Amino acid sequence: MTGEAEVAARATLHEASRRSRIDAANAELIRLGENAIFRLPAGMIARVTRPGQVQVAAREVNVARWLEASGIPAVQAISGVEQPVDVDGRAVTWWRELPPHQHGTALQVAGALRRLHDLPIPTGFELGTIDPFVRLTERIGRASVLSPDDRTWMLDHLTELKGRYAELPPGLPHCVVHGDAWVGNVVGTSDGRAVLLDLERCSVGPPEWDLTSTAVKRFTLGGITIDDYQAFTRSYGYDVTTWEGFETLRDIREFRLTTMAAQVASENPARRDEIERRLASIRGTRGSRPWTDWQPVP
Structure with missing residues (x-):
């Protein structure tokens, strides 16, 4: 902004x-x-x-x-x-306001997700079903930094991802999912808790959607070590990268990160380099993962 x-x-x-x-x-x-x-x-x-x-x-x-x-x-x-x-x-x-806190560890994310996913679906209000594509069309449409070619590619890629998501193979039973479960949305507080933040995408859906965020942190961004990731999978009890549908959810997560960069760059032109970097990465012109030079936005 x-x-x-x-x-x-x-x-x-x-x-x-x-x-x-x-x-x-x-x-x-x-x-x-x-x-x-x-x-x-x-x-x-x-x-x-x-x-x-x-x-x-x-x-x-x-x-x-x-x-x-x-x-x-x-x-x-x-x-x-x-x-x-x-x-x-x-x-x-x-x-x-929370007490002093910092980004959670992969291990803290695993524990927080395990507790959340084990809860029964609430009956007192309508939780709704997870939508991995919420607001993406709007972000692309409003992103003034995109060239016509980039915008067309992104819209076409969005259509492709929606088709792939509709054909996901069977996985774990659906449950309550956080919806945006990266390490910044699970924080470790000074009083020793691992606290969930940003609950706006909390819905019913495949738990693999939540687990993919930490896998992306490791294998797309190189933001945590392989030891951290293995501790995450041991604590949670499942490695989403072994599931046949993982690459689809990974690609959707990467695409969401790219549309966020487009939104930020359109509001702050000084961040234009980040949308160019991310878009080139997912379009396959910057080599294979991990893309360790992606910078946080905003």
Whole structure:
């Protein structure tokens, strides 16, 4: 996001805090990415979505409350206030601030996913089915940095990936999945917990979808060691790379990472090199995996 996007997010936060009677004075911007994250006084965090995500935000709050009731360490929605707040199609939600924390280890991700995947599917609200392709068409369409050739290739590749996903071979039983279970969305806190973050894609689906994120971290990005990955598979009890459908889920994950870079570069032209790097990689012009020079965005 650019300065304009921050201004818009702050205006949305200001209106939501006025309606909810929450003190958002001197809100500190923590992160501008898929959502805008602000630190507020009194140990509170505010999340401001992009337009059109009100229903997703409502589900995220429901998931957080369900996980809390189930005894699963996860971010906690503030109680006693109506959530989400809909401000002209953008949702604002309120959360308890975590104690000091850092990105989780592969071992912590495995444990958190094992606990989540073992839960029964909730009955008190509609969780929905995982959509690996959510918002990808919109990201591609709005990515002003893409050349016509790149945009056409990405749309064609998206169609191909959807076809491959529809023909996935049988795998593990479907369950509740996190939806975006990389090491940044499972954090280790100073009080010794492994806590799930960013619950907006939590749905029912193949557990392999969650497991593929750590496999991509190892085999696509080279971001963890083979020993870390083997510890992950031993702890969880399954190695997704041995499944016939793995390459399809891997390719979808890599494509999602590439569309995210396109979105960021369109809002911040200084990051254009990253979309060019990722797109060339998945198009096969930069050699084989791992592509260790991919840089985090935003």
